[in-house]
Amino acid sequence: MIQQKLREIAKELLMKKEVDLIIGFGEGTLPLRATPIFVRDPEEAERIIWNSFCENNLATYLHKFDRFKVGLIVKGCDARSVVALNLEKRFKNNPPFLIGVPCQRMVDRRKVKKAVKGEILKVLEEDDRIIVEGEGFQVILKRDDFLYPSCQVCTHRTPVQANVLVDQPVEELPLVESHPDMDQFESKSLEERWKFFENEASRCIRCYACREACPMCYCRECFVDSSRPKWIEKGLSPSDLTFYHMVRAYHQSGRCSGCGSCERACPMEIRLNYLTQKLNRDAKELFGFEVGINPDGPPPLSTFETEDKQDFIK
Amino acid sequence: MMEKSWEPKILAFLCNWCSYAGADLAGTSRIQYPSNIRVIRVPCSGRINPLFILKALQSGVDGVLVSGCHPGDCHYLSGNYIGRRKSATLKCFLEFLGIEGGRVQFSWVSAAEGVKFSRVVQEVTEEVKKLGPLKKFKKSSWFGVQSSEKENE
Numbered sequence: 001m002i003q004q005k006l007r008e009i010a011k012e013l014l015m016k017k018e019v020d021l022i023i024g025f026g027e028g029t030l031p032l033r034a035t036p037i038f039v040r041d042p043e044e045a046e047r048i049i050w051n052s053f054c055e056n057n058l059a060t061y062l063h064k065f066d067r068f069k070v071g072l073i074v075k076g077c078d079a080r081s082v083v084a085l086n087l088e089k090r091f092k093n094n095p096p097f098l099i100g101v102p103c104q105r106m107v108d109r110r111k112v113k114k115a116v117k118g119e120i121l122k123v124l125e126e127d128d129r130i131i132v133e134g135e136g137f138q139v140i141l142k143r144d145d146f147l148y149p150s151c152q153v154c155t156h157r158t159p160v161q162a163n164v165l166v167d168q169p170v171e172e173l174p175l176v177e178s179h180p181d182m183d184q185f186e187s188k189s190l191e192e193r194w195k196f197f198e199n200e201a202s203r204c205i206r207c208y209a210c211r212e213a214c215p216m217c218y219c220r221e222c223f224v225d226s227s228r229p230k231w232i233e234k235g236l237s238p239s240d241l242t243f244y245h246m247v248r249a250y251h252q253s254g255r256c257s258g259c260g261s262c263e264r265a266c267p268m269e270i271r272l273n274y275l276t277q278k279l280n281r282d283a284k285e286l287f288g289f290e291v292g293i294n295p296d297g298p299p300p301l302s303t304f305e306t307e308d309k310q311d312f313i314k
Numbered sequence: 315m316m317e318k319s320w321e322p323k324i325l326a327f328l329c330n331w332c333s334y335a336g337a338d339l340a341g342t343s344r345i346q347y348p349s350n351i352r353v354i355r356v357p358c359s360g361r362i363n364p365l366f367i368l369k370a371l372q373s374g375v376d377g378v379l380v381s382g383c384h385p386g387d388c389h390y391l392s393g394n395y396i397g398r399r400k401s402a403t404l405k406c407f408l409e410f411l412g413i414e415g416g417r418v419q420f421s422w423v424s425a426a427e428g429v430k431f432s433r434v435v436q437e438v439t440e441e442v443k444k445l446g447p448l449k450k451f452k453k454s455s456w457f458g459v460q461s462s463e464k465e466n467e
Binding site: 187191192195219231239247278282287303306309314 | 372396398399402404408409412414420421422438452462
């Protein structure tokens with residue numbers, strides 16, 4: 001079983017002192033949640049769990065532990081984030097040791113919560129079913145119906161650059177160029193698209209959870225915090241909200257692994273993924289670059305080809 | 315009344331080595347071009363942070379023009395190539411979000427192309443005029459930024 005194997009590997013790595021700490025998932029305090037844990041003691045490896053709710057992108061924590069040798073438990077998307085960070089030369093001294101888990105895809109806790117009435121007290125997983133229990137009810141749900149949207153379209157579930165894989169690689173979805181949701185959105189008129197974007201952004205409370213959850217947002221000073229130059233006001237005016245969301249997404253161009261952590265972290269359930277998905281698509285179309293697949297070669301926006309597309313330039 | 319008198323405000327980022335000199339040449343050669351542009355001189359078109367463009371649109375301009383040296387002519391050898399990639403992604407992204415592509419324009423103008431500079435400015439002004447004032451994510455004037463409509467009234 002994956003969980004058991006993860007614990008064994010973690011224990012062994014810590015015993016042999018190959019890593020200083022392991023970052024993985026532990027039991028959350030609420031049902032449907034798993035929480036990131038930082039294991040330093042081999043005995044503590046028993047706290048590591050693996051289930052369908054290990055949704056965070058743990059690569060985010062690498063910045064906080066850059067002086068340590070870290071063993072990181074990664075899904076496919078997390079591994080691609082690590083590769084992307086490596087391209088940006090984030091791990092000069094201590095490249096993380098990647099313990100790759102071929103991902104079974106994660107379950108959207110909000111969808112599960114919406115599917116049942118009443119408070120959920122206990123959740124069990126059995127093969128492809130989720131058994132949700134609460135006071136006076138027990139519901140059996142089909143796991144595949146409750147996946148995260150970003151997981152449904154994931155084409156890289158097996159970690160690409162992992163040092164060890166705990167399981168056999170899973171069968172990947174074929175790479176589809178066209179994504180139905182995206183195509184549908186792009187076929188709308190300019191006004192409709194703007195309305196959708198503005199409407200989504202209007203719910204934002206500027207908590208910056210999307211930024212904090214993202215492994216690629218590691219600037220010492222984010223543009224929203226900078227006061228000189230002051231790029232953006234602190235208020236919640238529609239103009240500032242759209243500006244924030246535009247720039248946050250644009251900063252991900254050619255860097256986002258599409259893990260969906262930003263959207264999962266958002267307390268207001270704002271749709272964020274489609275923005276970075278579009279940028280990823282552009283990076284592929286314009287520069288033939290796919291995030292986290294190629295371990296060497298510079299990020300697309302810090303290099304160039306003399307033959308790049310320029311028909312939009314007068 | 316207002317419709318007739320409205321003139322777009324266009325911000326132009328011109329690179330120091332080519333386009334700015336091109337604009338200068340247009341001036342010294344007495345070539346006419348619309349007075350809608352406000353020029354900011356930058357060291358290189360690769361210096362343009364896409365934030366500049368977005369911030370300009372937010373602060374009340376109706377269109378932005380970025381102009382630099384022709385490919386291969388960059389004073390810093392590759393600045394305009396890097397800028398080209400940034401512009402390409404930004405342009406696609408803005409259109410995806412719902413901001414008209416004509417609002418953010420790019421051009422190559424060399425120091426010898428005064429005529430081309432005036433033509434580019436004319437074209438950009440025409441296009442932005444057709445699109446009308448940008449209302450989409452402009453800050454309202456009570457936030458301390460004067461909107462161009464108010465000024466023109």
